[in-house]
Amino acid sequence: MERRLSVATHWGSFVAVVDSGRLVRIEPRDDDPAPSPIGPGMVTAADDGARVLRPAVRKGWLDGLPRANDTARGADAFVEVSWDDALTLVSEELRRVREQHGDSAVFGGSYGWASAGAFHNAQGQLHRFLALGGGYTDSRNTYSTxxxxxxxxxxxxxxxxxxxxxxxxxxxxxxxxxxxxxxxxxxxxxxxxxxxxxxxxxxxxxxxxxxxxxxxxxxxxxxxxxxxxxxxxxxxxxxxxxxxxxxxxxxxxxxxxxxxxxxxxxxxxxxxxxxxxxxxxxxxxxxxxxxxxxxxxxxxxxxxxxxxxxxxxxxxxxxxxxxxxxxxxxxxxxxxxxxxxxxxxxxxxxxxxxxxxxxxxxxxxxxxxRPFVASVPAVPNPVADFIPVARIADALLHPGRTIDYDGRRLTLPELRLVYWCGGNPFHHHQDLHRLTRAWQTPDTVVVHEAWWNTTAKFADIVLPVATGLERDDFAAGFSDPHLVAMPKVREPAGESRTDHHVFAALAARLGYEREFTQGRSESAWVRHLYEETRAALGDGAALPDFDEFWRTSAAELPALTGPFPxxxxxxxxxxxxxxxxxxxxxxxxxxxxxxxxGYDDCAGHPTWFEPAEWLGGDLADRFPLHLISNQPASRLHSQYDNGGHSLASKIHGREPVTINPSDAASRGIENGTVVRVHNDRGSCLAGAVLSDDVMPGVVQLSTGAWWDPVRPGTSGTLDRHGNPNSLTADRPCSRLSQGPSALSALVDVEVHDGPLPEVRAFTPPRLER
The missing domain is CATH 3.40.228.10 (Dimethylsulfoxide Reductase, domain 2)
Incomplete structure (x- = not known):
């Protein structure tokens, strides 16, 4: 018998139709005037071949082999292990790194987009777990802004x-x-x-x-x-x-x-x-x-x-x-x-x-x-060290180097253990070949993932986690005056567990489970956060109690009125x-x-500085097209690139690249041609779309295609799938912000000559038991 359940995501609220525990389809809500097509495409990915179904450990890491040749991150096989063994490996490695190198040697990497839920926020769960364990090196700011x-x-x-x-x-x-x-x-x-x-x-x-x-x-x-x-x-x-x-x-x-x-x-x-x-x-x-x-x-x-x-x-x-x-x-x-x-x-x-x-x-x-909405409570981080968010490769490659940041001098810490949860650095970081080199340097990389995306393939220990459809929560969007219930639609795939479940089990091995969970189950946490929100808003907000909210699926928050500070x-x-x-x-x-x-690249008032790469510079003689790597229409960042809507946008399985007809004609490129986009940093294949919606001299290739290098771990290798960060420069905006400069990149485009390599972005690595 079919059941219809509310689903809240970063790209809107939907109705999930479930039959005998199987996700059948996802439908737009009747009250959404402009529903996103990303939602219905989630069904395709729910049980696809890229799901991480069991804990897995990179074979070279498990055998203690040096990171070289076929034991390198990104090119190695994985061994599936039991949850008990995986949790033992992670907890012991955390303990070893902290004891030998200090708490700042642990990097708490997350970008927070894994779930729309107030409780199952991957970044909040990770940072709470690491802070209670002694602290971690954090990142500051966002790739977006x-x-x-x-x-x-x-x-x-x-x-x-x-x-x-x-x-x-x-x-x-x-x-x-x-x-x-x-x-x-x-x-x-x-x-x-x-x-x-x-x-x-x-x-x-x-x-x-x-x-x-x-x-x-x-x-x-x-x-x-x-x-x-x-x-x-x-x-x-x-x-x-x-x-x-x-x-x-x-x-x-x-x-x-x-x-x-x-x-x-x-x-x-x-x-x-x-x-x-x-x-x-x-x-x-x-x-x-x-x-x-x-x-x-x-x-x-x-x-x-x-x-x-x-x-x-x-x-x-x-x-x-x-x-x-x-x-x-x-x-x-x-x-x-x-x-x-x-x-x-x-x-x-x-x-x-x-x-x-x-x-x-x-x-x-x-x-x-919007008014205050409770979320998983943060814990003060005992470690003061941080890095600007886009300087992770610099920190891994050059520990001890000092950099400027907003009037301060920062010393890049020595990072020995990278713990990534809720994000995909092999999507949002620039110059992925440089990141590949940097990624070989830490002792251990632990990743929570639902799918075998590039970041999972470049990990040492991969812990399978539930998606937003596979756990209870409620959503509260940025500035959105609504709370939306997120009941679990289906059971987690394979042996997947929630991030919170994983961290609670690790905290138990490390001696602080009570502090982490506060004695609450996950369902009790969701109820607690809702009731905390309701209490903070007071009687005037008139939010229903939790049971009524869960039954009706949504509640409206009071509007905020200005003037604001x-x-x-x-x-x-x-x-x-x-x-x-x-x-x-x-x-x-x-x-x-x-x-x-005293920065030479950011004066005391707005100033024109010539970019390192632009159409008015000398490099344009060799690479005469400016690459715009903007946000995709078919997914959120790299999320659900394996979803139906994103897959339908591909051309011969590659990400589409839009080029002006005049630039295409001079290169013999037609609609649907598979092209090679390249510069000195790398190259990728993409499917050409001709349109005068982009000005001459510009090509547009959206971010988020799962990076699919022909020879993982080999710098400069061809990406089969069309990730623009194969081509972008890992160069800071300036000494003030150290932000990313992804949209300062010159390339050229040519018709791909030769057989098309098979896209393996959604193919798991070799798995052994």
């Missing part, structure tokens, strides 16, 4: 993510705004997801409301499809990595014509005079005018001048997307976008001013936040009474603090 997270607190103050509640929401934009310039676009595909879960998708309809209200949009991006067709956006193709130059040219035009908001700049900002001198070229003799910007960006002088006029004459909003800061000097377009909005005259006015990350998830711009409207009204949490209490167009760091 590292440059933004570091620079914005200097410029507008507050927590790195506080800007989310300080920028206009879509409904305010529809009511009050007239003109929006979106640097990096507004790709609607990205709004499928929400970290922590999602009740229903609202971004599409909110954007439609803005267009119906008469708001005009300009898409400044190398990709036309970075705005939805219904927005009728004006497309200004821009040379990748030159957004800062475009903004400077617009700002210069405002300044010399007297169109800028002198009153706001004088009362609510500091350092404009020093920045204006840079704009005018008083120090370097180079005015950053529209002609200068046009030569760099490929946007015409008249178009830049027109943007300056419309931004200042109309109620306007400057948007900047996350993609533009995942590049060389990625802090600069974020900082400069704030300055441009401050100059334009609409900063702090309803529905106008500045905002970042619109449409990057179905949360930003939808609601300013650091509100730009309050600043505009009275900067003395409502200062920002910056050193000056105002927007820091010039930051004395950043300037004092």
């Amino acid at each position: 590292a440059a933004l997270e570091v620079v914005l607190p200097h410029v507008i103050g507050g927590h790195p993510w506080s800007y989310q509640s300080r920028m206009p929401m879509w409904d305010e934009i529809a009511e009050h705004c007239e003109f929006v310039v979106a640097f990096g676009g507004l790709a609607l595909k990205n709004s499928q997801i929400n970290p922590g879960g999602l009740a229903r998708h609202r971004t599409r309809d909110l954007q439609r409301r803005c267009r119906a209200a008469g708001v005009r949009f300009v898409n400044v991006s190398p990709i036309r499809a970075d705005t939805a067709g219904f927005l009728d956006a004006e497309w200004l193709p821009v040379v990748p990595n030159t957004d800062t130059a475009a903004m400077l040219g617009i700002a210069h035009t405002m300044l010399v014509n007297g169109w800028h908001d002198e009153d706001f700049l004088r009362r609510c900002c500091v350092g404009f005079d020093r920045f204006a001198a840079y704009l005018l070229g008083e120090a370097d003799g180079v005015p950053k005018d529209a002609d200068w910007a046009a030569r760099i960006t490929g946007i015409g002088r008249d178009a830049l001048t027109g943007l300056a006029r419309r931004l200042t004459e109309r109620r306007s909003l400057v948007m900047v997307n996350y993609a533009v800061q995942r590049a060389d000097h990625g802090e600069q377009p974020i900082w400069m976008s704030v300055v441009l909005a401050a100059m334009a005259g609409s900063m702090g006015r309803p529905g106008c001013g500045w905002g970042a990350g619109y449409a990057t998830m179905d949360a930003t711009g939808v609601a300013p936040g 650091g509100d730009f409207g309050a600043l505009r009204s009275d900067p003395g009474r409502f200062p920002l949490p910056t050193p000056s209490g105002r927007i820091e167009i010039f930051s004395e603090e950043i300037d004092s760091f």
